Amino acid sequence: MNNRWVTLALVFLARTSMGFQFQSVAAVAPPMLAELGLSYAQLGTLIGLYMLPGALFALPGGVIGQRLGERRVVIAGLALMVAGGLLTAAATGFGGAVAGRLLSGVGAIVMNILLAKIVADWFAGRELSTAMAIMLTSWPVGLGLAAATLGAVAAGSSWRTAVSVTAAAAGAGLLLMLLCRDAPGRAAGAPRAALRGRALARSISAGFAWGCFNASIVVIVAFGPGLLMARGATLAEAGSVVSLAIWLTLLSVPLGGLLTDRLGRPTMLIVAGSLVAAVTMLLIPVLAHAAVAFCLVGLALGAPPGGLMALLPRALAPEHLATGLGVFYTVFYVMMAVTQPAAGLARDLVGDPAAPIVFAAVVMAATVAGLAVFRRLSPDAPGAEHAREEGRR
Numbered sequence: 001m002n003n004r005w006v007t008l009a010l011v012f013l014a015r016t017s018m019g020f021q022f023q024s025v026a027a028v029a030p031p032m033l034a035e036l037g038l039s040y041a042q043l044g045t046l047i048g049l050y051m052l053p054g055a056l057f058a059l060p061g062g063v064i065g066q067r068l069g070e071r072r073v074v075i076a077g078l079a080l081m082v083a084g085g086l087l088t089a090a091a092t093g094f095g096g097a098v099a100g101r102l103l104s105g106v107g108a109i110v111m112n113i114l115l116a117k118i119v120a121d122w123f124a125g126r127e128l129s130t131a132m133a134i135m136l137t138s139w140p141v142g143l144g145l146a147a148a149t150l151g152a153v154a155a156g157s158s159w160r161t162a163v164s165v166t167a168a169a170a171g172a173g174l175l176l177m178l179l180c181r182d183a184p185g186r187a188a189g190a191p192r193a194a195l196r197g198r199a200l201a202r203s204i205s206a207g208f209a210w211g212c213f214n215a216s217i218v219v220i221v222a223f224g225p226g227l228l229m230a231r232g233a234t235l236a237e238a239g240s241v242v243s244l245a246i247w248l249t250l251l252s253v254p255l256g257g258l259l260t261d262r263l264g265r266p267t268m269l270i271v272a273g274s275l276v277a278a279v280t281m282l283l284i285p286v287l288a289h290a291a292v293a294f295c296l297v298g299l300a301l302g303a304p305p306g307g308l309m310a311l312l313p314r315a316l317a318p319e320h321l322a323t324g325l326g327v328f329y330t331v332f333y334v335m336m337a338v339t340q341p342a343a344g345l346a347r348d349l350v351g352d353p354a355a356p357i358v359f360a361a362v363v364m365a366a367t368v369a370g371l372a373v374f375r376r377l378s379p380d381a382p383g384a385e386h387a388r389e390e391g392r393r
């Protein structure tokens with residue numbers, strides 16, 4: 001498969017299996033909780049464990065791929081996702097489920113980092129931003145598919161069958177990646193430069209902001225079905241309603257990025273979008289029509305992502321960017337891992353299915369705090385003047 005757009009399609013489909021498998025535990029939570037005797041804090045831990053390996057593998061992942069070949073390591077990562085999914089499906093208690101989720105997470109994290117490298121190789125100098133944006137939408141597609149379908153699979157068969165379906169999806173991704181080829185004339189990446197001082201702090205603060213934004217969304221998708229089922233919805237109905245927020249981001253996020261480029265005011269749109277999203281999340285427990293509330297959340301989530309992902313490329317010198325992104329994703333994965341058990345603990349302590357939703361709104365608002373620190377550290381950022389000029393154009 002030597003066409004770059006065909007390669008992008010294969011990458012998109014393979015990467016969709018990551019979001020699909022990540023969301024599986026949340027999608028089948030009620031029957032899984034009942035059969036394994038788990039607490040909500042343990043449920044949140046299982047959700048977050050999928051991202052925890054990112055704290056260890058974000059930085060060395062690129063090095064591993066460079067030494068062994070990106071496509072080979074991606075295929076190995078997908079194989080680990082298959083094995084981890086089957087191990088989770090066979091679990092008889094919390095320990096077995098933990099082992100399965102960690103194994104799946106290691107494979108998914110390595111795959112995620114190196115798929116971005118594959119796309120960058122194929123699209124170097126040609127529609128790279130477009131290709132990366134298309135690749136990134138595979139994550140919400142996977143989340144939405146899981147929220148919309150796995151609850152129904154669990155209701156019709158068992159939660160173990162539903163989790164096994166995600167292992168099969170990873171296996172399909174593995175077969176697709178066997179069709180990929182390395183980009184013609186692929187060159188080795190630029191050497192990494194050590195981060196110090198403000199450059200390191202910028203990377204950490206930007207990763208914190210991006211982690212808060214995404215982690216709050218995952219809490220909504222993970223614990224939203226429990227709130228709806230407490231109101232009388234079935235598992236399948238609850239999953240379908242929650243998935244509305246994810247599906248709408250497929251439209252709102254690209255439009256938000258376009259608006260950011262046209263206005264040239266990323267800070268304003270990130271702040272406004274994050275705060276509006278936090279407010280709409282607080283509407284979920286109080287609006288009578290849950291579908292309306294989740295649709296509002298999906299629309300509100302569109303403004304910040306484009307500006308947030310552009311923070312580091314506009315702030316760091318080129319020789320620092322690769323290392324900065326490694327730090328960025330390390331912080332992001334830590335945030336994704338720790339917020340999910342915290343949301344489950346809030347549910348256990350308060351005893352109210354709305355507690356994780358309120359927690360998610362607070363985490364979403366914390367995106368603004370991360371951005372504020374980043375801007376405080378970045379008045380002299382390399383490329384800032386270029387970014388302002390691009391915004392005016």
